[in-house]
Amino acid sequence: MTINKSLEFTTLYEISKVLGSSLNINVTLKLAIKILTDYLDMKIAVIALIEDGELIIVASHGIDPEDVKAGRYKVGEGIMGKVAKTGCSMVIPDEVEETSFFNKNMKVNSTQKVAFLYVPIVFKKEILGVLSVARTYDSMQSTFDEDMRFLKIISSLVSQSVKLCHSVESEKKLLMEECDALKMALKRKYKLNNIVGRSGSMQEVFEAVHRVAPTKATVLLIGESGTGKELIARAIHYMGTRSDCPFVKFNCAAIPEGLLETELFGHEKGAFTGATSSRKGRFELAHEGTIFLDEIGDLTMSLQPKILRVLQEREFERIGGEKTIKVDVRVIAATSRNLEALVEESKFREDLYYRLNVVPIYLPPLRERQEDIVELTEFFLNKFNNEHGRSVTIAPKSISLMMKYYWPGNVRELENTIERLVIMCPDNVVKPHDLPTNMRNFNPTTMKNEPYTKTRPVTLEQTERQRIIEVLEANNWVHAKAAQVLGITARQIGYKVKKYGIRKGVS
Ligand SMILES: Nc1ncnc2c1ncn2[C@@H]1O[C@H](COP(=O)(O)OP(=O)(O)OP(=O)(O)O)[C@@H](O)[C@H]1O
Numbered sequence: 366m367t368i369n370k371s372l373e374f375t376t377l378y379e380i381s382k383v384l385g386s387s388l389n390i391n392v393t394l395k396l397a398i399k400i401l402t403d404y405l406d407m408k409i410a411v412i413a414l415i416e417d418g419e420l421i422i423v424a425s426h427g428i429d430p431e432d433v434k435a436g437r438y439k440v441g442e443g444i445m446g447k448v449a450k451t452g453c454s455m456v457i458p459d460e461v462e463e464t465s466f467f468n469k470n471m472k473v474n475s476t477q478k479v480a481f482l483y484v485p486i487v488f489k490k491e492i493l494g495v496l497s498v499a500r501t502y503d504s505m506q507s508t509f510d511e512d513m514r515f516l517k518i519i520s521s522l523v524s525q526s527v528k529l530c531h532s533v534e535s536e537k538k539l540l541m542e543e544c545d546a547l548k549m550a551l552k553r554k555y556k557l558n559n560i561v562g563r564s565g566s567m568q569e570v571f572e573a574v575h576r577v578a579p580t581k582a583t584v585l586l587i588g589e590s591g592t593g594k595e596l597i598a599r600a601i602h603y604m605g606t607r608s609d610c611p612f613v614k615f616n617c618a619a620i621p622e623g624l625l626e627t628e629l630f631g632h633e634k635g636a637f638t639g640a641t642s643s644r645k646g647r648f649e650l651a652h653e654g655t656i657f658l659d660e661i662g663d664l665t666m667s668l669q670p671k672i673l674r675v676l677q678e679r680e681f682e683r684i685g686g687e688k689t690i691k692v693d694v695r696v697i698a699a700t701s702r703n704l705e706a707l708v709e710e711s712k713f714r715e716d717l718y719y720r721l722n723v724v725p726i727y728l729p730p731l732r733e734r735q736e737d738i739v740e741l742t743e744f745f746l747n748k749f750n751n752e753h754g755r756s757v758t759i760a761p762k763s764i765s766l767m768m769k770y771y772w773p774g775n776v777r778e779l780e781n782t783i784e785r786l787v788i789m790c791p792d793n794v795v796k797p798h799d800l801p802t803n804m805r806n807f808n809p810t811t812m813k814n815e816p817y818t819k820t821r822p823v824t825l826e827q828t829e830r831q832r833i834i835e836v837l838e839a840n841n842w843v844h845a846k847a848a849q850v851l852g853i854t855a856r857q858i859g860y861k862v863k864k865y866g867i868r869k870g871v872s
Pocket residue numbers: 559560561562588589590591592593594595596597701741744776777780
């Protein structure tokens with residue numbers, strides 16, 4: 366039964382070719398088994414791989430497909446299982462005599478004697494599975510050494526291929542998981558046009574905006590001055606279904622008390638002296654759109670019940686009018702004051718507070734979301750550089766001072782600061798001394814500015830020294846340039862630098 370050498374080489378060559386042809390192990394192993402049985406006339410050939418402690422047939426020839434489906438063996442059970450466990454090859458020369466060793470679906474219908482050969486599929490000592498074949502043979506004198514040697518070569522080829530596919534697959538799985546995780550992260554990342562905020566607290570705000578925008582729910586925006594309440598109010602309006610209708614702003618704090626009512630509800634002709642024609646109020650103007658009631662905490666006690674009625678009934682009368690006007694408006698209110706405290710102090714009606722507080726959105730102060738400062742700075746730099754035709758950047762030292770600052774005016778203060786810097790900065794890099802004094806001298810531990818006198822030069826000489834340092838700093842310590850800016854000669858600046866003991870990096 367020894368295999369013809371040239372056929373052996375051809376078989377090996379063909380098998381190695383198919384194993385290398387694809388990373389789909391189920392396909393390549395089936396092809397390999399086909400080549401093996403076609404070329405070498407095997408009655409049965411089976412490749413079973415270990416998966417979770419079980420041997421599973423992945424490619425076979427000569428056995429019932431039903432048996433293939435059912436073909437799962439525990440490692441250690443049956444002959445294949447034993448080979449898978451020990452990693453030792455086995456030969457069963459006579460099926461008839463060794464029946465008890467066979468796995469049930471490896472019977473061979475043959476009048477000739479049949480030998481079973483089992484070779485473990487091993488990669489670097491790791492047992493991956495078993496290659497088993499059944500061959501007929503003529504006499505008991507036959508030796509199986511040649512066959513075993515040949516099958517071991519094939520098993521080694523198979524093992525490399527299996528291992529490669531496994532590692533590619535697990536890498537692929539890892540990448541897929543990573544990809545899923547990234548997709549999830551992206552999904553979680555809420556974006557609003559021209560609104561910056563990667564901090565967790567701003568992401569929560571954005572998520573709430575996404576949820577609430579398509580509804581008609583009343584929203585109450587709570588936050589210190591300059592935190593972006595109006596910006597968010599507009600985003601809610603423009604992301605909703607009413608975006609084609611008006612967004613009407615009404616600042617409860619900015620309009621004189623006597624005018625509040627007529628501004629909000631309008632008036633009829635002749636309602637009061639000077640009412641020469643009838644006029645629509647903000648609620649009417651906002652019909653089918655959104656009314657933004659800014660600084661609602663400043664609403665007078667006398668006007669509060671009237672607003673409450675509109676919120677409840679969506680109806681009102683113009684001043685001096687009889688007709689009840691119905692409106693369809695979405696209400697967004699904003700406050701920088703603590704409404705609950707105002708309710709406690711009986712300065713704000715509790716029922717109105719509950720009417721407004723349907724969906725509260727809290728806008729955190731800038732100092733509580735330092736991670737947004739860098740991105741906001743970039744955003745505003747970009748905006749103002751474009752507007753003013755400049756290309757100003759901010760030195761890392763200046764950024765770190767900005768990160769420590771308290772920002773009582775929040776994003777508005779940052780926006781104004783950047784605009785000022787872009788316009789005023791003498792060169793293209795904002796150095797710490799270009800920053801506003803209160804920012805430079807801010808002490809994070811006391812949350813206060815250091816007394817101005819501490820850093821303010823007190824004598825004329827100190828003033829001169831400081832000015833020279835500033836100009837040198839702004840001109841990269843090139844004396845000639847600095848001298849030009851200061852209107853003195855290079856020799857004079859050299860003299861002063863020496864006199865005041867000015868050195869780069871020491872101020
Ligand atoms: N997250 C942000 N991204 C970009 N710009 C912002 C952001 N937050 C606020 N701004 C800008 O800061 C300025 C102040 O924002 P806004 O007027 O919305 O604040 P506010 O809370 O209504 O303040 P106030 O209570 O003083 O009226 C605006 O110019 C706005 O465009």
